[in-house]
Amino acid sequence: MTPRPAVPERQRDADRTRAEILEVAQREFARRGYAGARVDEIAESMRTTKRMIYYYFGSKEQLYIAVLEKAYAEVREAERLVDVEHLAPVEAIRTLAELTFDHHDAHREFITLVAIENIHRAEHIRKSEVLANLGTPVLDLIGRILAAGQARGDFVTEADAIDVHMMISAFCVFRVSNQHTFAALFDRDMTAPEHRSRLRRMVGEMTVAYLRGASTPS
Amino acid sequence: MTPRPAVPERQRDADRTRAEILEVAQREFARRGYAGARVDEIAESMRTTKRMIYYYFGSKEQLYIAVLEKAYAEVREAERLVDVEHLAPVEAIRTLAELTFDHHDAHREFITLVAIENIHRAEHIRKSEVLANLGTPVLDLIGRILAAGQARGDFVTEADAIDVHMMISAFCVFRVSNQHTFAALFDRDMTAPEHRSRLRRMVGEMTVAYLRGASTPS
DNA sequence: CGAGTAATTAACTATCTAGTTCGTAACAAC
DNA sequence: GTTGTTACGAACTAGATAGTTAATTACTCG
Incomplete structure (x- = not known):
């Protein structure tokens, strides 16, 4: 059914994860405001964990700045x-x-x-x-x-x-x-x-x- | 120096307390946003306690609505x-x-x-x-x-x-x-x-x- | 293939925060 | 004064929340 592509989908993909965090975070911040946005909520809305947010962005504030x-x-x-x-x-x-x-x-x-x-x-x-x-x-x-x-x-x-x-x-x-x-x-x-x-x-x-x-x- | 007024300053004054809460709350909400505003902070910025906020307004949200x-x-x-x-x-x-x-x-x-x-x-x-x-x-x-x-x-x-x-x-x-x-x-x-x-x-x-x-x- | 590194996970913690409990003191009416 | 009510205060709690620890798995390159 689903043919394996020549270059297989990577299970770990820094760029993709980073991009997805930014995308979800933008939605969450826009929805709830800076203080109202929840880091846990952002993590749960995607296929990664909260740790990754800190791994790539360091803090809620730095994530927000990256979104901006x-x-x-x-x-x-x-x-x-x-x-x-x-x-x-x-x-x-x-x-x-x-x-x-x-x-x-x-x-x-x-x-x-x-x-x-x-x-x-x-x-x-x-x-x-x-x-x-x-x-x-x-x-x-x-x-x-x-x-x-x-x-x-x-x-x-x-x-x-x-x-x-x-x-x-x-x-x-x-x-x-x-x-x-x-x-x-x-x-x-x-x-x-x-x-x-x-x-x-x-x-x-x-x-x-x-x-x-x-x-x-x- | 400070002559006692005919009608003495009441130590307890519902209207005044209520009004002061609204005033301070408006400033706090405008400064930090709804989620960013802290009920404790509002209470500390005046001469009353957090208890009074709940006494008069019931919840953070109802206080915010009253401010609006x-x-x-x-x-x-x-x-x-x-x-x-x-x-x-x-x-x-x-x-x-x-x-x-x-x-x-x-x-x-x-x-x-x-x-x-x-x-x-x-x-x-x-x-x-x-x-x-x-x-x-x-x-x-x-x-x-x-x-x-x-x-x-x-x-x-x-x-x-x-x-x-x-x-x-x-x-x-x-x-x-x-x-x-x-x-x-x-x-x-x-x-x-x-x-x-x-x-x-x-x-x-x-x-x-x-x-x-x-x-x-x- | 083996070692090193980058990416990822789950569980944990310290702190903060909205909301409460319970007791008390000022005021009004009589 | 006594009584009932309104206004108030200090300390407490349960749950939430940003940020961490430490172990683990995928990937890369020699």
Whole structure:
């Protein structure tokens, strides 16, 4: 039935075990928060023992930091692939906003990890050398789009790249990170399929409208 | 030196003790998260014992729910005082956005509590009857502003009140709730005084610009 | 094939933590 | 004062939890 592969499945496989721990740990941390996550629980949700977690990561905290590092690395990789340089400024910034929306929509667990990290005042991120130097290239991109748009006269509002990034992120992150309390208070699940495309268009419109400016009356 | 007051300070004062527990608990929960907060720690940070926490609140979870209820009640009270009805639609919505900004700026601990509650998928809010029926009147207000603005032709974009509220909240909440990771990545503290007034103007501009619309090119 | 190393397991421990027990002291009503 | 009730405190407990110890098994390489 199951033919033995040429290279037999190894019974002991450091890489695989390490990767599996990270995967399960990410889910557990995102589900319960840092303090709420249980090392025993992580171990039981897979085919290894708690000892392995300490063997590979040393402590609960170091495991958590490793989870953060991996999650941020994936996001960074996705950001690297964004290409809107060939578009006109208005469409470039709109597309960037919509791609950010898609990206956050597809990585909800990551958003939760970030929220957890904020509750702990980013103390773990600060402990990680990998993450501390994560100067995101998205700022350069936005900076170039803004400069081009202002040069062409498409953008009237004088905006700062970090501010614009914040505006877009706020919308996309909030929709995911605050979905539960928002639903409890307003009876609307912002992450439900029926709201998705409308909100996606909205973040693009919002950004473009803000940059076009001309919203200030005499 | 210290004259005895006509009504002497009571050595035992249920209301005062209860209130103090709630106060200290809010700080502790906001600081460490639900699971991270320690009942012993809460007790030690004040002039009463752990026994009283269980005497008045029954369990850690019920204490946490009571903290949430009090925090939401305060916010609701503040919202009740907002009066922008006498303003023209454009200025009304701008002012509402800026007041929301001020409000979130002044209640950062509340924002953290909401973030914590979202990590736990709002399970505690759902357990509270007080909070479940917190249909916020802010939606009515926004609805009236939008209708008036559209009737006068000031607002071109056809927007939904919940969506607009979400847009404003996203900006104001994100600035506070994600301040630490944002600062770690972009080296900018969004909550620092030097960014405050600029961002405050920004949320107003953004909202007005979006509603004015006319941002879609031919 | 034999020795050394990397990966893995099961059982253990010290500590921490939510929740309790039981007794007592202040207050109010009469 | 006496009595009943509300508010309070110190010490305790049962279970959970991060982290360890030490033995064992698979794999590698000469």
